[in-house]
Amino acid sequence: MVGIDPIDISQRALIVELSMNQMIENLIGLQALEVSDEESPSGLARIKEMRQRIPVPVLLHYDRLRVRGKKGGGPRSKWSL
Numbered sequence: 001m002v003g004i005d006p007i008d009i010s011q012r013a014l015i016v017e018l019s020m021n022q023m024i025e026n027l028i029g030l031q032a033l034e035v036s037d038e039e040s041p042s043g044l045a046r047i048k049e050m051r052q053r054i055p056v057p058v059l060l061h062y063d064r065l066r067v068r069g070k071k072g073g074g075p076r077s078k079w080s081l
Contacts, residue, residue: 023058030062034047
């Protein structure tokens, strides 16, 4: 490819992988907070903060699952990195 350094591509892949892992951790943390039913102002503030860290399309899917009584996220399998 013209003008693209192979190192740049691998660095971008690493950044995407790290951001995906962080997003999944945020989803699992959000789920734990919401399941705990913490109604205190500090608990609600933490839930709001966690929701702001998650991209809107992912959050919409998560909300659809939660409304249906399903888990929005779960632990990673042994096959993941």
